[in-house]
Amino acid sequence: MTAPSARPSGPAPAAGSSAVGADPSLAVQTTGLTKAFGRQHAVADVDLAVPVGSVYGFLGPNGSGKTSTIRMLLGLTSATSGDIRVLGGSMPDRARDVLPRVGALVEGPAFYPFLSGRANLVRLDSGDRRAPASTRRARVAAALDRVGLGHAADKKAHAYSLGMKQRLGIANALLMPRDLLVLDEPSNGLDPQGTREVRSLVRSLADDGTTIFVSSHLLAEVEQMCTHIGVMSAGRLLTQGTLDDLRAFGAHRVRVLTPDPDAAHDVLVRLGLRPEARDRHLQPPETATGSARVEAELIVEGLSPEAIVAALVAHDVRVRGFEVAGASLEDRFVDLTGEGFDVAG
């Protein structure tokens, strides 16, 4: 299968550009980022470009290297090779200057079970040297309210449900005004209502101008809140760009149902399409009619579907079915990753 190259639009540079200096329009920029554990490459040659002000969905199946990438972005692990810039500062060298401006939820929330939610946030906030102690109480209370945990602030964290812990984790990321939020699977463990709240929270933060880098294995979630998207699979960044780009990309497919798949294939090639003919082995419902399905993405500008049918008929292809379908994002990602996504949201 041919994975089309990334087509980021607007200010985002092409993913493959070997950026030497920092691009000020990018909140996160990696070049050739690689993390190897022994012989295994958890992350291989990833060139992230997260524009300032974007909501960037970092999408990929579980185990595709998302969290490994995030750990490197935050300086928790060192990269085997490659270059990382976060908010213009090289990581992990400038971690002291960069990290106070970054709020993060990494690989699930984690707390001291024997402390209350409030005490947990006070504890983590006291680690940040730039967080003024004088406003600590107020900031903690505000963060708890923002995620709807005000009523449970003084409960011990071990009594929290998974969803409450997740909210507390998000509250921790919001203790200070941040320029960048890194949220790793923020709606894990949340009920549909909680998921919706996270989504609107992300939107309101983005409206304040915060860049948000959110990882997820849920396509629907990313689709609903992100402006940009990057797709990881098996440690590689398969594509990235604006959501609209990716949507537009696989927008239309033509499907021809015919007993003459080879002839149809040739006609489509002549028209400039790249038929996939993935159903050379006839599907059971179609064997009855003796038809095969030939598919191609409608990648030629100005080529109308009726012109395709005309050409097929003109070349004596017996057309038994013809359809132009808009490929869903889901199709795109299954195409890209070769894996199914959990689309339940």
Add this chain to the structure above:
Amino acid sequence: MSPADRFPSAPDGPAPKSADPGGTAVVGASAAAPDRRGSGIALLGSEVVVLFRRVRTIALLAALALIPILLAVAVRVTTGGDSGRGPAFLGDITQNGLFVSLTALTVAIPLFLPLTVGVVAGDTIAGEASLGTLRYLLVSPVGRVRLLLVKYAGAALFCLVGTLTVVVVGAIAGAALFPVGPVTLLSGQTIGFGDYAGRLLLMALYVTVSLLGLSAIGLFVSTLTSVPVGAMAATIVLSTVAQIVDALPQLDVLDPWLFTHYWLGFADLMRDPVSWSAFGDNALLQAGYVLVFGALAIGRFTTKDVLS
């Protein structure tokens, strides 16, 4: 959309966001962080609160407090005279309750104090790692060296509090169950209560210093794993092994280098004039252990991939 003109502007962030056309400098990084020293202490304060509010820590201190209490009660119940066996000063308790503190310290040093210190020191980094809070502390951000320093300070404070618990509870239990009077020193002189209290504090300090080397070892071991129980066990085993090696005459050559070697030397503080040589040797030895294992811990932790 055009992200460039949506450059983030945090409402009251400390860093002014000047557009940097070169883009090579960290935006706003030149702005001095306000009140650095103050918030450095905030983390230490938070560490102390988290450590001493924890049920486990309180249970450890309670266990230490039980040592002098059990000792005093046992001696009171079985006042059949001094059989000549048992720990030093045991026979003196019946004459003077103030000796309970000393006897309890002697009993606690080889096993109970290292046990509790091993638990606290072994838990320092590994405990945070196993909870997952380590990653959040590091991105908050707490520098790795700063975290080690704060953690070590917390463990050292526990050494002091643990030792003081034994001494103070011992004095109270002794005064409650036995007659109290002027204390006769090992060198024969008799001192009053005030002088004796000062010497007890000095002994508590001596024992605290004795445990600093072990704490540093525990801190280092704790950076090696994310399983706190493993780090605790390893630390406690090391203290036992050191004492066994110390006791083997065949390995005498190692003795001056063992961090446990001077552990029982606090009795020298019960002489007049005070013999400071054990105190000095001990302090120097412990400082060596703190430096070596502190450096190892820093070397290990600053290059470690935090995967927990």
